[in-house]
Each structure stands twice: as C-alpha cells, then as structure tokens.
Amino acid sequence: MKTTKNLFFLLAFSLIAFNCSSDDDNTTDDDGGNTNDLIQKSGILTEDETWTSNNIYQLNGKVVVNDGVTLTIEAGTIIKGAEGQESLASALVVDQGGKVMAEGTASNPIIMTSILDNITVGQTAGTNLNQADTGYWGGLIILGRAPISVSGDVETAQIEGIPATEPYGQYGGTISNDNSGVYKYISVRHGGITIGDGNEINGITMGGVGNGTTMENLEVVANQDDGFEWFGGTVNGTNFITWAHGDDGLDADQSWSGTMTNAVVIQTSESGSPLELDGPEGSAATEAGYTFNNITLIGDAATSHFTDCRDGLIANLNNILVYNFGATSDIRFNDEDTQTELAADRLTFSNWEIVLPTGVALADIIDGANGNEAKFSDNVTTIENSAAATVGANTTVFGWTYAASQNAF
Numbered sequence: 591m592k593t594t595k596n597l598f599f600l601l602a603f604s605l606i607a608f609n610c611s612s613d614d615d616n617t618t619d620d621d622g623g624n625t626n627d628l629i630q631k632s633g634i635l636t637e638d639e640t641w642t643s644n645n646i647y648q649l650n651g652k653v654v655v656n657d658g659v660t661l662t663i664e665a666g667t668i669i670k671g672a673e674g675q676e677s678l679a680s681a682l683v684v685d686q687g688g689k690v691m692a693e694g695t696a697s698n699p700i701i702m703t704s705i706l707d708n709i710t711v712g713q714t715a716g717t718n719l720n721q722a723d724t725g726y727w728g729g730l731i732i733l734g735r736a737p738i739s740v741s742g743d744v745e746t747a748q749i750e751g752i753p754a755t756e757p758y759g760q761y762g763g764t765i766s767n768d769n770s771g772v773y774k775y776i777s778v779r780h781g782g783i784t785i786g787d788g789n790e791i792n793g794i795t796m797g798g799v800g801n802g803t804t805m806e807n808l809e810v811v812a813n814q815d816d817g818f819e820w821f822g823g824t825v826n827g828t829n830f831i832t833w834a835h836g837d838d839g840l841d842a843d844q845s846w847s848g849t850m851t852n853a854v855v856i857q858t859s860e861s862g863s864p865l866e867l868d869g870p871e872g873s874a875a876t877e878a879g880y881t882f883n884n885i886t887l888i889g890d891a892a893t894s895h896f897t898d899c900r901d902g903l904i905a906n907l908n909n910i911l912v913y914n915f916g917a918t919s920d921i922r923f924n925d926e927d928t929q930t931e932l933a934a935d936r937l938t939f940s941n942w943e944i945v946l947p948t949g950v951a952l953a954d955i956i957d958g959a960n961g962n963e964a965k966f967s968d969n970v971t972t973i974e975n976s977a978a979a980t981v982g983a984n985t986t987v988f989g990w991t992y993a994a995s996q997n998a999f
Contacts, residue, residue: 591919593658594611598862601707602841605944607734610757611775611891611955612823614793615746615889619802620699620749626646626648627644627645627711628647628648629641629645629646629647629648629649630648630930631647631648631649631650631653632649632650632651632653633651633652633653633654633933634654634656635653635654635655635656635659635661635757636645636656636659637659638659638660638661638664639661639662639872639881640663640664641661641662641664641667641669642664642667642875643664643665643667643668643698643711644711645667645711646668646669646670646710646711646832647667647668647669647670648669648671648672648705649669649670649671649672649680649681649682649727650672651672651674651678651679651680651681651935652679652680652681652683652728652752652756652758652811652999653680653872654683654684654685654688654758654759654792655682655683655684655685655688655689656685656687656688657685657686657687657688658687658688658912659688659689659830660688660689660690660691660771660928661684661688661689661690661691662690662691662692662727662879663690663691663692663693663694664700665693665694665695665698665700665775666694666695666698666699666712666971667694667698667700667701668700668703668709668710668711669682669700669701669702669703670702670703670705670707670714670727671703671704671705671726671727671728671729671781672705672726672727673704673705673706673726673727673782674783676695676783676785676798677749677753677785678750678785678786678796679727679728679785679791680727680728680730680773681726681727681729681730681751681781681791682702682729682730682731682735682819683731683733683752683758683759684730684731684732684770684771685733685758685759686733686734686735686760686761686763686798686937687735687823688733688770688771689769689770689771690770690771690772690773691771691772691952692771692772692773692774692776693772693774693775693813694774694775694776694807694987695745695774695775696775696807696990697712697741697990698775699776699777699809699926699990699991700775700776700777701714701774701776701779702718702730702776702777702778702781702802703716703724703727703777703778703779704721704723704727704779704781705726705727705903706718706719706726706779706780707719707722707779708818709946712778712862714767714992714995715992715995717821719779719812720812720996721811721812721833721834721996721998722812722834722860723780723826723875723957724780724781724782724812724813724814724836724860725780725781725782725783725784725814725836725980726780726781727780727781727783727996728751728781728791729751729777729778729781729782729792729794729810729813730751730778730792730793730794730795731751731752731791731795731797732766732771732773732794732795732796732797732799732801732803732825733749733758733759733760733761733770733797733798734761734763734765734768734770734797734798734799734800734803734825734826735761735763735764735765735768735798735800735825736762736763736765736766736767736768736796736798736799736800736801736825737762737763737764737766737822737823737824737845738761738762738797738798738821738823738844739822739844739845739870739871739873740762740822740844740846740869740871740872741871741872743872743873744762744763744872745758745762745763745764745807745823746760746762746763746798746950746988747762748760748761748802748835749761749784749795750785750789750790750792750795750821751783751789751790751791751792751795751798752793752869754783757919761797761798761799761821761822762775762797762822763798764800765800766800766803766824767800767801767824768798768799768801768802768803768809768824769800769802770799770800770802770825771803771804771911772803772804773803773804773805773806773808774804774805774807775807775808775978775990776804776807776808776809777809777810777811777968777991777992778794778809778810778811778813778997779810779811779812779992780811780812780813781793781812781813782813782815782816783814783834784814790814790815790816790837791815792813792815792816792817792819792841793810793811793813793815793816793817793818793832793835794808794810794818794819795819795821795876796818796819796820796821796822796823796825797821797822798822798823799820799822799823799825800823800824800825801825801826801848801922802894802943803825803900804972805825805826805827805830806827806828806829806992807829807987808827808829808830808831808958809832809833809988809991809992809993810829810831810832810833810835811832811833811834811992811993812833812834812835813832813834813835814836814837815835815836816837816838816839816840816841816862817832817833817835817838817839817840817841817855818840818841819831819838819840819841819842820829820842820844820846820847820848820880821841821842821844821846822843822844822845822846822890822974823846823847823848824846824848825848825853826848826849826850827848827849827853827872828850828851828852829851829852829853829950829987829988830850830852830853830854831853831854831855831856831896831988831991831993832853832854832855832856833856833858833993833998833999834856834858834860834861834998835861835862835991836860836861836862837861837862837866838861838862838863838864838865838866838898839855839856839857839861839863839864839865839887839937840853840855840864840865840866840882840885840928841865841866841867841868841870842849842866842868842880842905843869843871844868844870844871844872845869845870845872846880847878847879847880848878848880848881849855849882849883849893850880850881850882850883850885851883851884852883852884852885852983852984852987853882853884853885853983854885854886854888854927854988854993854999855885855887855888855986856888856993856998856999857887857888857889857890857892857893857914858890859890860890861890861893862893862998863893863894863895863897863898864887864889864893864896864897865882865885865887865896865897865898865907866898866900866905866917867897867898867899867900867903867905867907867956868900868901869900869901869903869904869927869928869931870901870904871901871903878904878906878937879903879904879905879906879937880904880905880906880913881906881908882906882907882908882910883908883909883910883984884906884908884981884982884983884984885907885910885911885913885982886910886982886985886999887911887912887913887915888914888999889913889914889915889916889919890914890915890916891915891916891917892916893915893916893919894918894919894920895919895920895921895922895957896912896919896920896921896924897921898919898922898957899922899923899924899928899937900924900925900928900931901924901925901927901928902925902927902930902931903928903937904931904936904937905937905938906938906940907938907939907940907942908939908940908941909940909941909942909979909981909982910939910941910942910943910981910982911942911943911976911979911984912942912943912944912945912946913944913945913979915947916947917947917948917949917950918956919947920955920956920957921952921955921956921957922957922958923956923957923958923959923960923962923964924958925958926960929957929958929959929960929962929973930972932959932960932962932965932966933960933961933962933965935965937965938965939965939966939969939970940969941969941971941981942966942969942970942971942981943970943971943972943973943978943979943980943981943982944970944972944973945972945973945974945975946960952967952970953967985999
C-alpha cells in the first residue's frame with residue numbers, strides 16, 4: 591500500500607512538472623489570465639480589457655473592439671498580426687462605439703507589427719525586417735459615427751478591407767464629436783493587405799472618426815497600401831509620419847473635414863503619391879474642406895505626382911516643403927471638378943517651398959490647372975535645397991520613430 595501511494599505521488603508530481611514546463615512556449619489562452627510573452631487574441635472583444643507591456647499580443651484574424659467596449663493598451667506594448675491574405679488578414683478593428691486607449695510615450699511607444707518580426711518585450715525594433723517588408727498582416731482600422739460623403743448620400747458605409755458579410759465594419763453618421771479613444775506614440779509596421787482592386791487595409795484607416803478622438807505622434811512603416819487614410823469624419827491629427835508605403839502617404843476622401851498638423855511623408859521607389867487628396871463622393875461637401883499644415887514631402891525619382899488633387903477637392907494646403915523628387919514629378923489637378931474648385935478659391939495653397947529638380951521650371955510641375963496655374967505658383971517659393979527651408983514639418987518631434995532610427999529623414 592505504501593508503495594502504491596508513493597507511485598501515485600510520483601506520477602502526480604510528474605504531471606504537475608510537465609504542465610508547468612509547457613508554459614515555456616510563452617502562450618496563453620484568450621482570457622489572458624497568465625502572464626507570459628505571447629497572448630493569442632481573436633474575434634470580438636465584448637468586455638473591457640487591458641493589454642500590458644510585459645506581454646506580446648498576437649492578432650489572429652480580425653480582433654474587434656465592440657460597441658461599448660474599451661481596450662486599454664499600455665505604453666511599450668507589442669502587438670503582432672498573424673499572417674493571412676485577403677479577407678483572412680489580421681487587423682485590430684475599433685468598431686463604432688468602441689474605444690482604444692493607447693497612450694504610448696516617446697521612450698515607450700506601442701508597436702504594432704507582423705508576427706514575422708523578431709522584436710520582443712522591452713524592444714522598440716527587431717532585427718530581421720526592414721522597410722522593404724510589406725503586406726505581412728493588415729493594420730489598425732478605426733470606425734466612428736462622424737459624417738461622411740459617399741455615393742448615394744447614405745449615412746453609413748462599409749469600410750475598405752472588411753467584407754460586407756461581417757457584422758462590423760460600418761462607419762459614418764451624424765456625431766461630429768464622436769470619440770473612438772486616444773492614440774498616441776504608436777508605430778504600425780509591415781502591414782497593408784490587399785483584399786481586391788481598390789479594397790485594401792491601410793496602415794492606419796480612419797472611417798468616420800470624430801474629433802472627440804485624439805490622434806497624436808503616429809508612425810506607419812512599410813505598409814503595402816497607404817500610410818494613413820481618412821474616409822470622411824472630423825478627426826484631427828498631429829505629428830504623423832509614414833515611410834516606405836506601397837501606395838499613397840496621406841490619403842483623404844469622402845469630405846473629411848479635420849486638420850492634419852505636422853506630418854512627414856518619405857517616399858521610396860515603390861510609393862504612389864505622397865498626398866492623394868479627394869473631394870466628396872456624394873453631394874454633401876464641407877464648405878471649408880480639410881486642412882494640411884506644416885507638411886514635409888520627401889520624394890523619390892519614381893514618384894509621378896507629389897500631390898494628386900482629385901474629384902472636386904476642397905482643401906487648404908499650407909506650409910508645405912517638397913524636395914528630392916524627379917524631373918517628371920508634378921502637382922496634378924486631376925479633373926474638371928477640381929479645376930473648378932481651384933478657380934473658385936475653395937482649393938487653396940499658401941507658403942509652399944519646393945526644391946526643383948535640375949533643369950525643371952516651376953511651370954513644368956503644374957499639371958491640369960486649366961488656366962489657373964497662378965493659384966498655385968503664386969504661393970510657391972523655389973529654394974536651392976532642403977536646408978534652406980523655412981516651412982514644412984518640425985522633424986525633431988519624430989526622434990522616437992523607427993524611421994528616425996534608420997536615418998530615413
């Protein structure tokens with residue numbers, strides 16, 4: 591009997607020891623009850639929760655912050671998106687009525703990257719990926735209830751990158767001061783899945799986001815599609831930087847009516863337009879348009895348009911620095927509606943400084959102004975080099991970014 595008890599004790603001890611050692615794989619289940627390096631997340635979050643900086647969080651497919659739910663993300667937290675193409679791409683989605691309180695700091699930014707990135711707890715960068723590594727997961731999608739202007743003048747629409755069959759993904763409404771949370775010192779890297787033609791996940795997508803939302807000190811690196819894109823809404827932004835995007839740097843659509851203050855766009859040979867600026871898609875248009883202040887556009891010889899103005903654009907573009915572009919780059923007034931807004935002074939420019947390529951005159955870089963070239967050229971100063979600039983972004987605020995660590999600007 592004594593021998594049997596001893597054998598039972600040894601067997602029980604062995605099982606306990608085995609179960610403890612299984613924690614070495616650094617995983618937990620979705621409830622996050624243990625503290626380990628890798629916590630798996632998937633599906634819709636239906637209760638408030640906090641993601642902490644001593645863990646890495648893996649997004650398996652779309653992780654959705656539901657209506658009425660607040661997700662708090664501590665400074666220094668690392669989030670990794672699992673691999674998955676098209677509709678199976680991973681992403682963090684903040685649905686209408688949901689909130690994310692993500693307040694990183696310059697010394698402890700929140701990093702959102704690919705599961706392939708070897709970055710680990712306590713680091714701000716891995717060593718195995720660089721700006722050429724794009725499209726490994728989706729990105730950050732924020733959806734609010736602020737006004738939009740879309741075809742058919744419907745109040746809400748389904749955001750790009752999320753299939754219409756999903757129970758989430760709607761954006762737009764009537765609440766201008768809608769609040770989707772706080773987003774500070776966040777770096778989003780190596781994402782941007784293409785779902786289909788004209789249907790992609792951007793680095794940071796803002797759909798109908800209201801001006802009750804705070805968005806400051808945000809970075810997108812190596813996104814397969816756009817760096818930042820606004821689909822309507824009223825949200826303002828401060829200190830944005832995007833580098834090595836596969837399409838456009840800053841893309842505004844659907845009568846967004848906010849202000850972007852202090853941004854840097856850094857092109858590569860794979861990039862589209864640094865600024866792709868669209869007007870309203872429906873009949874609703876904001877008379878004042880949207881505003882860009884203090885923007886630096888750092889070009890690449892392969893870039894066709896350093897600013898692409900489209901679809902009846904109404905906007906105010908102030909204190910813009912443009913340099914490092916090739917001889918064929920231009921500002922394009924893409925269509926008759928945009929040319930009309932330019933002529934009517936509802937598309938305005940002030941205090942631009944441009945470093946012209948060798949042998950290129952200012953008149954050579956204006957495409958499609960339809961007799962209104964002076965509306966742009968009279969507000970441009972040509973300078974010898976970027977060191978002579980008196981406008982553009984204050985780049986000192988971007989010292990915390992991955993782009994700065996790689997001397998991208």
